[in-house]
Amino acid sequence: MSEGNGANGNSTFDVIGKPVQRLDSLGHVTGRTQFFEDVNPAGMLHLKMHRSERHHANLVSVDTSEAEKVKGVVQILTHEDVPKNWYTVLTLINVGYPEELVLAEKKVLWYGEPIVAVVATSERAAREGAAAVKVEYEDLEPIFDVEEAIKADAYPLKPHGTNYFEYEGHHCRRVRLGDVEKGFAEADHIFEFKYQSKPIEQAPTETTGCIVEPRHDGRLKIYSNTQAAFFTLDNTALILDVPFGKLQVVGGTVGGGFGGKVDVTVEPITCIAAMKTGKPVKYVYDRYEEMQISSPRAAERIYIKDGVMNDGTIVARQVTLYADAGAYSRHSPYATTKAAAHMPGPYNIPNVHIDSWCVYTNRTPSSAMRGFGVTIGDFALETTMDRIARALDLDPLQLRLKNAYRDGDMKAHHKVAEGTALIEVIQKAAEQVGHELPDEYRAMSSKEAR
Amino acid sequence: MPSSVIEITVNGSEEEFIAKPGTTLLGALRDTLGLTAAKRGCGVGTCGTCTCHVDGEAVMSCLVPVETINGATVRTLEGTTPADGLSPLQQAFLDNFATQCGFCTPGMIMAAEALLAVNPAPTREDVVTAISGNVCRCTGYESIIEAILIAAEATS
Numbered sequence: 341m342s343e344g345n346g347a348n349g350n351s352t353f354d355v356i357g358k359p360v361q362r363l364d365s366l367g368h369v370t371g372r373t374q375f376f377e378d379v380n381p382a383g384m385l386h387l388k389m390h391r392s393e394r395h396h397a398n399l400v401s402v403d404t405s406e407a408e409k410v411k412g413v414v415q416i417l418t419h420e421d422v423p424k425n426w427y428t429v430l431t432l433i434n435v436g437y438p439e440e441l442v443l444a445e446k447k448v449l450w451y452g453e454p455i456v457a458v459v460a461t462s463e464r465a466a467r468e469g470a471a472a473v474k475v476e477y478e479d480l481e482p483i484f485d486v487e488e489a490i491k492a493d494a495y496p497l498k499p500h501g502t503n504y505f506e507y508e509g510h511h512c513r514r515v516r517l518g519d520v521e522k523g524f525a526e527a528d529h530i531f532e533f534k535y536q537s538k539p540i541e542q543a544p545t546e547t548t549g550c551i552v553e554p555r556h557d558g559r560l561k562i563y564s565n566t567q568a569a570f571f572t573l574d575n576t577a578l579i580l581d582v583p584f585g586k587l588q589v590v591g592g593t594v595g596g597g598f599g600g601k602v603d604v605t606v607e608p609i610t611c612i613a614a615m616k617t618g619k620p621v622k623y624v625y626d627r628y629e630e631m632q633i634s635s636p637r638a639a640e641r642i643y644i645k646d647g648v649m650n651d652g653t654i655v656a657r658q659v660t661l662y663a664d665a666g667a668y669s670r671h672s673p674y675a676t677t678k679a680a681a682h683m684p685g686p687y688n689i690p691n692v693h694i695d696s697w698c699v700y701t702n703r704t705p706s707s708a709m710r711g712f713g714v715t716i717g718d719f720a721l722e723t724t725m726d727r728i729a730r731a732l733d734l735d736p737l738q739l740r741l742k743n744a745y746r747d748g749d750m751k752a753h754h755k756v757a758e759g760t761a762l763i764e765v766i767q768k769a770a771e772q773v774g775h776e777l778p779d780e781y782r783a784m785s786s787k788e789a790r
Numbered sequence: 791m792p793s794s795v796i797e798i799t800v801n802g803s804e805e806e807f808i809a810k811p812g813t814t815l816l817g818a819l820r821d822t823l824g825l826t827a828a829k830r831g832c833g834v835g836t837c838g839t840c841t842c843h844v845d846g847e848a849v850m851s852c853l854v855p856v857e858t859i860n861g862a863t864v865r866t867l868e869g870t871t872p873a874d875g876l877s878p879l880q881q882a883f884l885d886n887f888a889t890q891c892g893f894c895t896p897g898m899i900m901a902a903e904a905l906l907a908v909n910p911a912p913t914r915e916d917v918v919t920a921i922s923g924n925v926c927r928c929t930g931y932e933s934i935i936e937a938i939l940i941a942a943e944a945t946s
Contacts, residue, residue, distance in 0.1 A: 361884065368892030369880040369899065371827025371867040378826035464812075545831040545839055545927045546893045595829070595893030596927045627832040 364593075375546060375593050376563040377624060381553050385414060387613050387623035388466035390456040390473035391633065392448035395482035395702040396497075399446055399455070403474040407458055410472055412465025415617050417457040419443040422612060423581035428669050429604055432574055436505070439498055440668035440705070442579060442608055447480070449497055449667035450704055452633040459613045459621060482702035486641055486662035489701050497667065497700050505665070505673045505698035513680035515694035517752040520647075523656025523691030527647030531728055534643050535720040539636035539664070542709050546595020548634055549624025550606045552614040555588075560611050562589045567597040572604050579608040580615075587611070599708035603635055603670050638672055638706035639664040640679075640716040644724050647691075652732060652739045656691040659683040661717065665698050666705035673698050675713030682714045684752040685721045686762045687743040688790065692752035737770055738781055746786050760786040794857045800825065801869025815851040815859065816840045819866060827867035827896040831925070838924030841897035842866050848904035850923070867896040870903055879903060882941035883934070890928035897924050902938045910946045914939065 367373035390407075404416045419425045419441065426438035444455045458469035483489045489503040490511075497503055507513045524530060550564040566572040569591040577584045594601060606623045613621040625634060640663050647656035661679050665672035680696035711718075729736040744762040751757050763786045770777050791811040798805055800823060807822050819825045819842070828851055831839035835853040842851045843865040870877050876884065879899050889895050898921055905912055905920035912920070917938045926934060 359887070362887070362889070364892060365884050365887075365889045368889040368895045369876065369883045370871050371896045373892050374826075375829070375893065377830065378820075380821060380824070380826075543927055544893075545837055545891070545925055546829065547831070594891060595831075596891045598927075627834060627836075 373593060375595055376551055376565045376591070377546075377549060377622070379551050379563045381551070381620040384551065384620040384622055385459050385461060385613065385617060386463040386466040387457055387459050387610055387621055388463070388470040389454045390458065390470040390475070392444065392451055392453040392455060393475070394448055394477050394479060395451045395484075396480040397448055397477035398480060399444060399448065400476040400478050401474075402455060403476075404456055406474065407456070407469040407472040410460070410465055410469040412460040412462050413458055413469040414461060415459035415613060416469075417443065417459070417609065417612060417616070418455075419445045421616065422579065422608070424579050427575065427579050427608075429571070429575050430669065430671065430674060431578070432571065435673050436669050437500075439500070440670070448477075450702055452629075452704060453667070454609070457609050457613065459617060484701055484703060486664050486697070486699040486701060489699050490662075490697065497702070503700045505669060505676070505700075507673075507677070512695045512697040513677045514696070515680050515684070515692060515752050517684075517689075517750070517754065518656075518691035520656045520658050520691045520693035524645070524647040524658075527655050528650045529648045529732065531646045531648060531724070531731065532644070533720070533724055533727065534641070535716075535723070536641050537639055537716045537719070539639045539704065539706055540709060541631055541634070541636045542596075542598035542600030543631065544594075544596030544598060544600055547625040547627060547630040548601055548606055549622065550610050551620060551622045552607070552610045553620040554614050554618055558586070560587050560614060562587060562591075562607055562611065564589055564591045564607055565594045565597075565601055566591050566604070566607070567594055567599070567601040571602065572607050575604040576607045576611055579604075580611055599637070599710055599712060600630075600634055602708045603705075605634070633704065635666070635670055635705045635707035637709035637712055637715070638666070638675065639703075642717065642720045644720060646724065646728060648728055648732070650732070652728070652734045652742050654687060654689050654728075654743050657684060657689045658693045659695070661694070661696045662699050663697065663713070664703060664706060665700055666703040667700060668705040669698070670705050670707035671712070672706055675708070678713035679717050681753050683717050683721065685725075686745050686760075687740075688745050688749040688757075689743070689752065694752065735777075737766055737775060737777065741766055741777075741781050741784055744786070746788065746790055748789055762786065794860070796856050796860055798856070798859060798861065799863045801865060809856050811857070813856050815842065815844070815849075815854040815856045815864065818856045819851060819864075825866050825868050828900075829893055829896060831893065836925070837894075837897075838901065838921075839894055839897045841900040841924065843900060843904060846904070846907065848901050865900075867899055870899065877903075878945045879906070879938065879941040882937040882944065886933055886937040886940060888930060888933040888937035890926075890930045894924055894926045894928075898926070898934055902941070905938070906942055906945070910942060912939070912942055
């Protein structure tokens with residue numbers, strides 16, 4: 341162990357500054373790391389899903405008779421086989437209410453929504469069985485646009501009646517500071533921009549999947565590549581309506597996740613298949629499903645209106661953000677809250693008005709991906725800063741330094757800023773790229789009151 | 791279609807087994823022979839995680855029906871690992887932090903092994919070409935390329 345803590349100058353650091361071998365690397369280079377699919381229990385069955393071929397439709401009939409005849413098919417699962425078919429993953433942290441279905445019941449809300457699971461002795465037979473399921477649809481008008489979805493006369497997609505997530509009775513997550521209209525009235529310039537991003541797939545090399553093995557003691561052992569083992573265990577137990585102790589999740593080794601493996605999409609139905617058949621069952625997405633079915637980063641539409649003085653001081657910022665959650669919530673209500681808090685940017689602006697909407701459409705449910713809720717917003721914010729700098733013929737770094745948070749500033753969500761360092765980071769970055777700053781900007785400090 | 795009796799040599803060991811029509815080399819290695827270093831990332835020959843050697847050449851084993859290579863000699867990452875220690879490529883990947891999630895690593899090393907077998911002193915461009923069919927979604931390509939070049943230098 342090192343002695344001292346560095347502060348008194350007698351530290352003997354034995355980690356910092358020295359390469360330390362990753363614990364898992366030896367397994368990786370020898371191929372001995374055990375990914376979930378490297379488990380191969382005897383007698384394992386395979387599960388494949390029959391999915392919606394409509395964006396929005398009522399289910400008139402679901403006929404599994406041909407699927408049952410496929411050689412090798414041993415079990416067909418519909419919503420009637422799922423103990424608690426309605427769920428929502430964030431229920432564990434008291435966000436939302438059950439609104440997604442493990443298997444569709446009366447209607448489908450997105451192209452790819454699971455309807456019938458087919459379990460067979462081979463992957464091929466499961467695939468053929470899933471393809472043999474016949475579904476008759478009554479088509480409904482799909483909604484693909486977030487602003488169309490929230491119109492007063494828009495068709496409500498879900499039983500609770502609004503095509504947006506309600507935050508404590510409000511139509512969106514709101515942040516308010518000062519008086520934004522007063523700020524705009526005082527500003528020398530008004531800038532308005534619109535940004536639109538598309539959904540982005542995490543595209544891990546290892547596709548989402550799990551193997552569930554019934555154990556002699558009545559428990560289910562779940563080999564999974566989930567990024568959220570406990571989250572998966574708890575949500576699966578709620579869906580199965582069993583005590584948490586009935587399940588054991590073996591995980592932690594993930595062949596790339598990037599947020600794409602935090603929803604609980606494969607484990608519950610695979611557990612049900614294992615319980616019904618008494619055999620180990622594997623359910624793994626093929627590449628098509630990974631790209632098309634698994635939840636991407638949400639598409640966002642962002643409107644930014646800034647009131648700016650001639651010297652570049654931003655006096656008012658209004659942002660309306662629509663996150664396209666797709667058909668179901670998953671992690672989007674959380675991301676949209678993050679977006680609301682984030683959208684003022686790391687700047688001291690006295691008048692702020694943020695409306696951050698989590699909107700439901702007939703698109704693939706979106707969810708987590710690296711910095712979800714802030715990444716697209718940051719792109720929009722910092723692009724806006726550059727555009728303002730260009731329009732006012734100001735240096736883009738000086739514009740940011742002028743407006744940067746300092747310790748003691750009041751943030752838009754009514755927390756006092758502390759531990760700020762944007763000014764120092766920009767100064768250092770400018771120095772490293774040879775971007776010259778005037779003395780007054782080089783002398784600025786996050787610690788110095790405004 | 792009837793199943794076939796397959797005889798192939800895998801990592802020096804003569805193997806004989808029955809394969810259903812359409813069984814891929816990857817499926818035979820993983821499910822029949824229990825050799826799981828080669829991974830299935832896409833199953834359609836686009837990601838390279840299943841890369842193995844058939845008669846010395848790097849192939850995507852998910853695209854090879856095993857009945858078409860009867861009598862062949864197959865090598866997987868398990869077969870390149872010395873009984874004691876690591877191969878120069880494995881050591882270079884380890885020392886140079888060329889792994890992240892590890893899922894592409896077996897395929898990367900097998901692609902690199904095939905390159906170094908015919909071209910012991912590759913240029914950077916040769917390395918890039920050799921692994922161009924192998925996807926690393928963690929995007930650790932720079933350290934992978936570096937590790938392969940270091941391994942080549944260490945062995946030549």
